[in-house]
Amino acid sequence: MKVIKFGGSSLATGEQFEKVIKIINDDLERKVIVTSAPGKRFPNDTKVTDLLIQYAQIVMNQSDTQEIIQRITDRYQEIVDYFKLTDSTLKLIKDKLIKLSHDRFSDNDHLLAAFKAHGEYLNAILLNNVLNAQGIKSVFIDPKIAGIVVHGQPNDADISPETYFNLSKLSLPKDSRVVFPGFFGYSKNGSIYTFSRGGSDITGAILSRGLNADLYENFTDVDAIYVANNKIVKHPQAIKKMSYREMRELSYAGFSVFQDEAIIPAVKGQVPVNVKNTNNPEAAGTMIVPEQFIFDPANQITGIACSKRFSALYLHRYLLNKEVGFTLKLLKIFYKYNISYEHMPSGIDDLTVIFDRSKLDKDIIQKLCRDVKETLQPDYLEWINDYAIIMVVGEGIAHNINTIGKVIDSLTQNNIAIHMINQGASRISIMIGTQVADADNAVRQIYKTFFE
Numbered sequence: 376m377k378v379i380k381f382g383g384s385s386l387a388t389g390e391q392f393e394k395v396i397k398i399i400n401d402d403l404e405r406k407v408i409v410t411s412a413p414g415k416r417f418p419n420d421t422k423v424t425d426l427l428i429q430y431a432q433i434v435m436n437q438s439d440t441q442e443i444i445q446r447i448t449d450r451y452q453e454i455v456d457y458f459k460l461t462d463s464t465l466k467l468i469k470d471k472l473i474k475l476s477h478d479r480f481s482d483n484d485h486l487l488a489a490f491k492a493h494g495e496y497l498n499a500i501l502l503n504n505v506l507n508a509q510g511i512k513s514v515f516i517d518p519k520i521a522g523i524v525v526h527g528q529p530n531d532a533d534i535s536p537e538t539y540f541n542l543s544k545l546s547l548p549k550d551s552r553v554v555f556p557g558f559f560g561y562s563k564n565g566s567i568y569t570f571s572r573g574g575s576d577i578t579g580a581i582l583s584r585g586l587n588a589d590l591y592e593n594f595t596d597v598d599a600i601y602v603a604n605n606k607i608v609k610h611p612q613a614i615k616k617m618s619y620r621e622m623r624e625l626s627y628a629g630f631s632v633f634q635d636e637a638i639i640p641a642v643k644g645q646v647p648v649n650v651k652n653t654n655n656p657e658a659a660g661t662m663i664v665p666e667q668f669i670f671d672p673a674n675q676i677t678g679i680a681c682s683k684r685f686s687a688l689y690l691h692r693y694l695l696n697k698e699v700g701f702t703l704k705l706l707k708i709f710y711k712y713n714i715s716y717e718h719m720p721s722g723i724d725d726l727t728v729i730f731d732r733s734k735l736d737k738d739i740i741q742k743l744c745r746d747v748k749e750t751l752q753p754d755y756l757e758w759i760n761d762y763a764i765i766m767v768v769g770e771g772i773a774h775n776i777n778t779i780g781k782v783i784d785s786l787t788q789n790n791i792a793i794h795m796i797n798q799g800a801s802r803i804s805i806m807i808g809t810q811v812a813d814a815d816n817a818v819r820q821i822y823k824t825f826f827e
């Protein structure tokens with residue numbers, strides 16, 4: 376049995392739905408179908424999830440909702456009209472959207488999560504109706520009925536372990552497909568929580584593990600996962616096979632094609648993942664498998680990613696290495712402000728803490744720097760907003776002593792300054808800090824060195 380997930384680009388229009396139906400029809404093993412919300416139809420389009428965020432903000436500001444409800448309804452209507460479905464499907468979608476603005480939520484975070492989740496919820500209802508209208512038997516399953524239990528933040532949920540017990544008890548209908556909305560689950564008290572952005576990939580992985588799928592097929596809009604982002608490097612080579620942990624490191628550092636948390640349930644269930652193209656389903660795509668199946672000593676690196684979403688706190692103080700409890704005091708300050716950090720490379724008198732900027736607000740940064748100054752009395756402290764991370768990843772890195780030298784040469788020969796370099800914490804990656812303006816060029820130069 377296969378779990379298949381279609382991304383927003385695969386479900387953005389009636390034409391895209393038509394390709395999806397063919398893919399489902401081509402293989403009886405494609406039993407469980409996970410939907411995203413309708414995504415972008417063209418480069419400057421707005422995803423339905425982003426329209427729903429606008430809708431939530433309008434409701435929070437108590438402004439007029441008519442126009443935004445119409446814009447969202449129009450996205451679904453385009454698909455309803457394409458398949459000439461009865462008016463009842465569109466009415467149901469519009470009624471559910473209107474009802475949202477009258478529902479009561481404990482706070483704005485819960486409100487936002489419930490609004491966002493409706494993108495996938497309504498698209499799953501729509502796909503289910505389209506499939507049945509086309510003579511393909513299918514049933515819609517709500518994550519509440521399946522027992523997808525989550526905890527944590529309403530807009531950045533974590534899966535609760537009982538979900539897997541609940542899924543083990545779920546009996547799938549024998550003669551029909553199942554359509555399942557991605558991206559959200561329910562907290563213990565019944566509130567909707569979403570995963571982080573791109574989180575329909577996570578739902579697909581959870582179902583693959585919980586339902587013991589033989590394969591998790593993740594359909595998107597590219598023929599494969601490429602060695603480097605195709606928006607940075609022209610016509611990059613495709614990766615045929617990669618390990619779970621290579622995927623995790625690369626998606627964390629910018630390969631948005633597969634959400635970085637989504638690999639974890641697949642690893643735990645040892646379900647192989649096949650990333651494929653809805654627009655070219657004949658292409659083999661990329662297989663993501665346990666590391667023992669991919670080892671090739673000649674293969675130095677598998678992928679090069681970059682992400683510009685970071686900031687760093689640099690601090691210098693002589694004899695920092697000798698002071699017992701120095702890092703503990705720093706961590707206590709982060710704890711006080713409820714901030715997690717991403718990386719913390721250090722030297723004898725220096726320490727850099729790297730943060731995900733999207734998780735911080737300006738007020739907190741000021742307070743944090745003030746507290747660090749008062750508590751730790753550094754000789755020098757600097758907040759650096761302009762911070763990118765380049766991640767060079769490959770199972771072969773641990774076995775090729777010259778990889779790091781080649782990476783550094785390709786950057787220095789092109790005048791790209793390296794703020795920080797870290798190899799060893801993970802045996803399969805080299806992490807490099809640069810200025811944001813240098814990041815894309817750094818990826819291109821490393822790509823040239825290893826692949827051209």
Ligand SMILES: Nc1ncnc2c1ncn2[C@@H]1O[C@H](COP(=O)(O)OP(=O)(O)O)[C@@H](O)[C@H]1O
Nearest residue numbers: 382383384595596597600601603604630631632
């Ligand atoms: N290394 C990479 N290989 C392939 N695609 C990548 C890579 N890095 C970034 N991407 C981008 O990821 C996009 C697909 O992810 P996403 O937009 O989330 O798709 P979906 O709508 O299917 O969820 C591709 O169109 C591509 O631009």
Ligand SMILES: N[C@@H](CC(=O)OP(=O)(O)O)C(=O)O
Nearest residue numbers: 382383411424572573574575
């Ligand atoms: N619709 C959600 C979840 C998701 O996974 O979307 P997509 O498959 O389009 O990346 C988002 O935009 O974040």
